[in-house]
Amino acid sequence: MNQELLARYESRAAILKALAHPTRLFLVDELARGERCVCDLTGMVGADISTVSKHLSVLKQAGIVEDDKRGLQVFYSLRTPCVLNFFTCCETVMRKSAVDVNN
Amino acid sequence: MNQELLARYESRAAILKALAHPTRLFLVDELARGERCVCDLTGMVGADISTVSKHLSVLKQAGIVEDDKRGLQVFYSLRTPCVLNFFTCCETVMRKSAVDVNN
DNA sequence: GATGTAATTGGCTATTTTGCCAAATAAGAA
DNA sequence: TTCTTATTTGGCAAAATAGCCAATTACATC
DSSP states (O other), rough: HHHHHHHHHHHHHHHHHHOOOOOHHHHHHTTTTSSSHHHHHHHTTTSSSHHHHHHHHHHHTTTTEEOOOOOTTEEEEEEEEHHOOOOOEEEEHHHHHHHHHHO | OOOHHHHHHHHHHHHHHHHHHHHHHHHHHHHTTTOHHHHHHHHTTOOHHHHHHHHHHHHHHTTEEEEEEEEEEEEEESOGGGGHHHHHHHHHHHHHHHHHHHH
C-alpha cells in the first residue's frame, strides 16, 4: 500500500470516524430534517451543551455539516446528505446478521 | 432520545466504527475483488499478521466480512458489499470540502 | 457600560483503540 | 509423533476519544 493510496484511505476513515458515534448519528439524522440550533439539539440529546458542541464540531471538521451563526444562536445543517445512505446499509448489515444468527 | 432509538444508533455506530480505520478500509476494498487469505492480506498491508488478524476480526464481528477456514489458511470475503457505497459518499464529502476551500 | 443568553474552548480523568511481541491453537507434512 | 506453517489470542504501553465542569467568547438587550 503506497503513500497516495494510504492517504486516500485515511481521508475516508476520517469521515467514517466522525460518523461513528451514536450521538453524532442522531445529530445527522435530526439535521436531515432541517437546520437546528445547538440549544435545540442539546435538549434532544440530553447531554451537556459543551459535549454536543464538540460533537457538532467533529462533524463540521469532517465536512458533514455546516454552521451559520445568526444572532446568539448557531444553526447547523447537513452539508452532504449522502451520509444518510450509510444508514440504509447499516440496516442491511444488521438484518443479514440477525438472519444468520437464526440459522 | 429514548432507549430503543439509542440502541439503534449504537448498532449503526458499531458498524461505522468497524469501518473507520484506514487499514480496515483497505481490507474491505481488497475483499471486494474476491476472497483473500490472511497471509496475502498481511503482505499487502505491511503490518504484523496479528494486527491484520485483529482488524479482520473487528470487521467480522461487525458483520461486514465472513471467514472460511480451508486447510491451514483462513479466507475472508465481503459479506455486505453495500459498504462500498460509503466510499462513493466519502469521495463526495471530500470533493465538496475541496471546492469550499478554494472559494 | 453592565447583564444575560448561546456557544465554544481548555483542562481533566476515564475509557477505548491500536499495534507489537510472545504464546497458544489448528492443521497438514514428514 | 514431531515439525512446520497459518492464524488467533493474551498482554502490554502508547495514543486517541468522550464527557463533564469551568472559563471564555460573541452577541443582544437594558
